Amino acid sequence: MSGEPVIKTEDLSVEFQVGNGSVKALHDINVSIYDGEVLCLLGESGSGKSVFGNSILRLHPDNALVKGKIFFNGQEITALSDKEFLPLRGAQLAWVPQSAASSLNPLKSIGKQVDEVYRLHVENDKKKARENTIDLFRLLGLPRLPELADDYPHELSGGMKQRVLVAMGTSAFPKFIVVDEPTKGLDAVRKREVIKRIGHMQKTHKSTMLLITHDVAVAESLANDIGVMYAGEIVEYGSKDEVLNSPKHPYTRGLINALPQNGFHAIKGFSPSASDMPTGCKFNPRCPECTQECIDGHPKLIISESEKHVARCYHA
Numbered sequence: 001m002s003g004e005p006v007i008k009t010e011d012l013s014v015e016f017q018v019g020n021g022s023v024k025a026l027h028d029i030n031v032s033i034y035d036g037e038v039l040c041l042l043g044e045s046g047s048g049k050s051v052f053g054n055s056i057l058r059l060h061p062d063n064a065l066v067k068g069k070i071f072f073n074g075q076e077i078t079a080l081s082d083k084e085f086l087p088l089r090g091a092q093l094a095w096v097p098q099s100a101a102s103s104l105n106p107l108k109s110i111g112k113q114v115d116e117v118y119r120l121h122v123e124n125d126k127k128k129a130r131e132n133t134i135d136l137f138r139l140l141g142l143p144r145l146p147e148l149a150d151d152y153p154h155e156l157s158g159g160m161k162q163r164v165l166v167a168m169g170t171s172a173f174p175k176f177i178v179v180d181e182p183t184k185g186l187d188a189v190r191k192r193e194v195i196k197r198i199g200h201m202q203k204t205h206k207s208t209m210l211l212i213t214h215d216v217a218v219a220e221s222l223a224n225d226i227g228v229m230y231a232g233e234i235v236e237y238g239s240k241d242e243v244l245n246s247p248k249h250p251y252t253r254g255l256i257n258a259l260p261q262n263g264f265h266a267i268k269g270f271s272p273s274a275s276d277m278p279t280g281c282k283f284n285p286r287c288p289e290c291t292q293e294c295i296d297g298h299p300k301l302i303i304s305e306s307e308k309h310v311a312r313c314y315h316a
Contacts, residue, residue: 004074005032006176006208007056012068014051014060022065023274025051027232029068033176033208033225040211040223040240042255044271048232049212050098053178056210057095058085072176091121094174098181098212100161104153110164111149114171121172136167139204140197159190163197170201180212195221216255220244228252231272231282234301238309248304248311250287281313289315 014026026048033039041049054060056070056077070078072093077085089095097103105113114136115129122129134146140163142148153161162182169177182198183191199222202209211222219226219240226243228236228251236249247253254267269286272278278285284294293314301310 003034005034005071006073007031007033007210008071009052009056010069010071012052012055012066012070014048014055014067015065016061017063017065018275025232025274026055029234031227031234031237033210035208036206037224038202038209038211038222040213040219040226041229042213042216042219042226043229044214046271046274047229049229050180051232052229053095053180053210053212056176057089057093057178058082059095090117090174091172092175094169094172094177096165096169096177096179096182098184100153100158100165103165104161106153109150109152110156111146114149114164114167117168117171132171133167136171136201137163139201140167141193141200157190158186159194162186162190162194166194166198166201170205170207173205174207176208176210178210178212181214182211183213183215183218191215191218198222216244216259228255231277232274233282233312235283235312236310237301238304242304242309246309248302248309248316249283249313250289250315251283252311254286291315 009029009031012026012029013024015022015024029052031039041052043049055066060066066078069076077088104110111130111133114133118129118132133149137145137148142160142163156164179198183194186194195218202222213219223240225238226240227234228243228249230251236243236247236252243252244256247256256262257265258267267286272282280296281294281299284290287294299312299314301312302316303310
């Protein structure tokens with residue numbers, strides 16, 4: 001890929017101070033996301049996906065210690081003060097959170113909530129803001145327009161509320177969007193609809209996106225590249241086709257084998273706690289291919305012949 005990436009991270013790590021010690025939640029993440037493309041971070045809950053997204057948007061609690069560098073359009077935003085960074089968030093760097101139930105104001109109509117983003121970050125014009133909101137709702141396939149904009153969150157289904165969050169995140173035409181678990185808690189029908197509409201929105205606006213999900217089907221539908229995360233690390237990275245069709249890491253193969261169409265073969269065991277990591281490869285207690293080498297040493301990312309597909313595995 002040529003050109004400057006929209007988002008680039010260099011050795012990004014995050015620790016959370018807990019009592020007299022610290023817990024490392026993210027370990028030396030190096031990724032680049034290019035203009036108009038979607039990078040999907042795929043993995044189980046607790047793997048560090050949302051920690052990575054929150055690092056870009058500076059949404060961590062006060063006990064977080066962020067190390068490494070984050071660049072936005074070539075500018076090192078980790079070097080900015082909070083005052084210098086604040087105008088970027090919402091206007092240039094946006095967020096679509098995973099919980100519509102807790103992210104929407106129950107006392108304000110959905111139209112007004114989306115209007116506010118436009119008026120705050122683009123221009124304080126009430127009429128233009130509402131026109132923009134209706135256009136977004138239409139693009140996202142919401143019904144009963146323009147009347148729906150006057151509805152309150154409790155009057156909408158889960159899938160409709162999730163699409164309202166997408167509208168809020170894109171209302172100010174940001175350059176980069178973090179979309180966190182957009183189908184969490186939705187049934188199969190609503191999940192397909194939300195995926196379809198996010199994909200349509202992304203292509204229409206040519207948005208650059210970080211997509212966070214535990215759902216392989218979501219990644220397959222929307223991603224250009226996929227980074228598979230486990231225990232705070234990238235364990236595999238490459239194009240969607242390479243990662244899903246020719247997975248090199250046993251954990252990636254486990255995620256794919258756990259799909260219903262592949263027999264629902266669940267990965268044995270559980271993800272390790274961030275405060276109690278195994279030695280060597282972090283996946284070794286659950287790995288069917290584990291050898292003594294995997295217990296004794298911590299593998300680096302091994303580069304494939306294509307030089308674009310990498311995996312953190314001695315046997316890749």
